[in-house]
Amino acid sequence: MNKIKRSPALKHSLGAHVDWQPLIAEDxxxxxxxxxxxxxxxxxxxxxxxxxxxxxxxxKAAKLxxxxxxxxxxxxxxxxxxxxxxxVDDVLAANLAxxxxxxxxxxxxxxxxLCTSVACRWxxxxxxxxxxxxLLEGIxxxxxxxxFTSVNxxxxxxxxxxxxxxxxxxxxxxxxxxxAAPTRPLNLDGMPPALLIRxxxxxxxxxxxxxxxxxxxxxxxxxFIMICSFAHASVIEHxxxxxxxxxxxxxDVLASANHRPEDESQKNxxxxxxxxxxxxxxxxxxxxxAAAKGKxxxxxxxxxxxxxxxxxTAQMMLLDPAKGNVSAYWRDTDAAxxxxxx
Numbered sequence: 470m471n472k473i474k475r476s477p478a479l480k481h482s483l484g485a486h487v488d489w490q491p492l493i494a495e496d497x498x499x500x501x502x503x504x505x506x507x508x509x510x511x512x513x514x515x516x517x518x519x520x521x522x523x524x525x526x527x528x529k530a531a532k533l534x535x536x537x538x539x540x541x542x543x544x545x546x547x548x549x550x551x552x553x554x555x556x557v558d559d560v561l562a563a564n565l566a567x568x569x570x571x572x573x574x575x576x577x578x579x580x581x582x583l584c585t586s587v588a589c590r591w592x593x594x595x596x597x598x599x600x601x602x603x604l605l606e607g608i609x610x611x612x613x614x615x616x617f618t619s620v621n622x623x624x625x626x627x628x629x630x631x632x633x634x635x636x637x638x639x640x641x642x643x644x645x646x647x648x649a650a651p652t653r654p655l656n657l658d659g660m661p662p663a664l665l666i667r668x669x670x671x672x673x674x675x676x677x678x679x680x681x682x683x684x685x686x687x688x689x690x691x692x693f694i695m696i697c698s699f700a701h702a703s704v705i706e707h708x709x710x711x712x713x714x715x716x717x718x719x720x721d722v723l724a725s726a727n728h729r730p731e732d733e734s735q736k737n738x739x740x741x742x743x744x745x746x747x748x749x750x751x752x753x754x755x756x757x758x759a760a761a762k763g764k765x766x767x768x769x770x771x772x773x774x775x776x777x778x779x780x781x782t783a784q785m786m787l788l789d790p791a792k793g794n795v796s797a798y799w800r801d802t803d804a805a806x807x808x809x810x811x
Contacts, residue, residue, distance in 0.1 A: 471610075476615045479615060480619045496628035500549060506606045513810055514570075533655060533657065538561055564661075581602075584646070587756065588697045591767055595698065598757075599645040599788070601784035602781040606803045613626060625786050636788075640699075640793065641790065642675075643697045644694060645788075649728075650728070657689075660686060661689045680696060680705070684705045693727070698791075703716060704716045725750065728750070756772045
């Protein structure tokens with residue numbers, strides 16, 4: 470495992486905008502490569518769809534960019550575009566990777582559905598572990614702990630990504646995003662989940678406020694969001710039209726992968742992605758129970774089960790919402806990305 474590097478301090482200025490220049494100075498080349506890789510990935514995935522779906526997808530992608538652009542801070546998009554010699558639409562498309570993936574999966578592409586999160590209670594304090602399985606070449610070594618000093622939170626992310634898929638704010642909460650197999654088309658009136666999570670870190674003072682925000686806002690696509698405080702944990706499920714389900718921790722462990730609770734009641738005939746998700750959730754629950762009963766404070770190693778950390782796992786981390794501590798590592802998944810997307 471390789472320790473994820475911390476970024477220079479990032480500050481909000483001119484209202485809600487972040488001045489990304491300290492990170493740009495160090496990592497503009499990495500961001501440019503990731504933007505290029507994401508564009509190549511989109512074209513490759515389009516090639517796996519029928520010509521009619523791909524044609525509709527191209528039209529939908531342009532519509533998607535226009536619809537979701539209003540949720541981004543334009544000055545931030547321009548900063549990264551100028552630093553990488555890319556267009557604003559290139560930066561925007563790279564930041565909507567989750568939404569593109571959801572569209573492609575709903576349209577019939579056989580993309581794997583990934584990511585696992587688990588909360589465990591050790592000595593009356595919640596610890597939050599997660600794996601990020603993200604099919605993008607170069608994301609492992611480009612990973613960074615982004616330290617936002619103005620609003621005091623840390624995002625485990627990568628250069629050029631403006632949302633938050635994993636993060637922690639000391640004394641407030643930690644949040645992670647898991648993919649959900651899409652049950653509906655993209656909601657062009659909704660907010661991209663990663664931007665909604667960033668808003669929670671920037672605007673919510675307490676766990677309860679964040680749960681309220683994350684469980685009531687109109688969202689762009691299906692997802693699972695795990696949120697933990699030092700004493701509480703919940704999974705917020707956005708799946709199917711108008712359905713939002715909040716599941717709170719009971720006992721010492723709460724785990725989430727990529728399937729809905731009702732999928733667990735099926736005795737036979739699980740689709741392969743659901744079966745894989747079930748196995749990962751079960752393994753996460755088992756690791757969480759062992760960590761909760763352990764004599765030593767949980768660490769990343771407490772959860773390094775081969776079922777949870779698979780070949781596409783680019784980031785592994787343990788978040789401590791009580792103190793805001795982060796223990797995060799990256800892995801090189803380029804070979805796995807090429808194989809899974811072949």
